[in-house]
Amino acid sequence: MTNFLLYEQDGPVVTLTMNQPEVRNALTGNTAVDEFVAACERIRADMSVRAVILTAAGSVFSSGGNVKDMRRFCGDEMSPASIRQWYITGIQRLTMALYQLEVPIIAAVNGPAVGAGCDLTCMCDLRIASEQATFAESFVRVGLIPGDGGAWLLPRAVGMAKAMEMAFTGDPIGAAEALACGLVSQVVAADALLPAARALAARIVRNPGNVLRMTKRLLREGQSMSLDSVLQMSAGLQVIAHKSPQHLEAIDAFIEKRPPVFSDS
Secondary structure (H helix, E strand, C coil): CCCCEEEEEECCEEEEEECCHHHCCCCCCCCHHHHHHHHHHHHHHCCCCCEEEEEECCCCCECCCCCHHHHHHHCCCCCHHHHHHHHHHCHHHHHHHHHCCCCCEEEEECCEEECHHHHHHHHCCEEEEECCCEEECCHHHHCCCCCCCHHHHHHHHHCHHHHHHHHHHCCCEEHHHHHHCCCCCEEECHHHHHHHHHHHHHHHHCCCHHHHHHHHHHHHHHCCCCHHHHHHHHHHHHHHHHCCHHHHHHHHHHHHCCCCCCCCC
16 A cells, blocks of 8 residues: 655645545555654754645545444454544544644645545645535544544634534535635635645745744634733744844845745744
């Protein structure tokens, strides 16, 4: 079986492609978690990276957990404690690694995103859908709850009422409905998906990488912090921004009426 993730870098943009279409890009029963964690560590250490595109090979974005692999949880092979540990050291490591990645992530959703595959899109910052994409928070259909953090992620993407509808029914929604409820920001033809994602990435990476990373951190923390705490954090990060060479370059470029050229350090 091939490696799960393809890692490609074009200047400041990294494209991660899930590359096991023969198993519908399932996230368990393979090396997906370890490869995602390793890719996130590589990106975090590379200050030249300013944006990430996550997409998939084949006709399915991700089917989520490998249902056939779950049969072993039903018997005596695994104890309740070991199943709990499997989640903590397995799929939940993927959730934390991707959600906490410092640079903006664009999910380019080419087809069905099911269960943990749907939640995977919510771990990203922005989502663009092909007209062929569907999204299903379908854990209830197989007698499970979202063990990957979906109960926290999905309501923040679509609001609590829509998240409850999706989670309680397990019904898929199409690309048009995903756009209407705010799960995605664009719907495009299948052959325009990656060009649209790259165009959005290009609009992002023209900005200084250090400020992109701080902006994302501030937005993430702002989801759970009080306004007073966000203001305090903003003041501290703004000091770093003001003292950066990128800020000075932006000022000089504005005064000199030319495009800025930002370094990665």
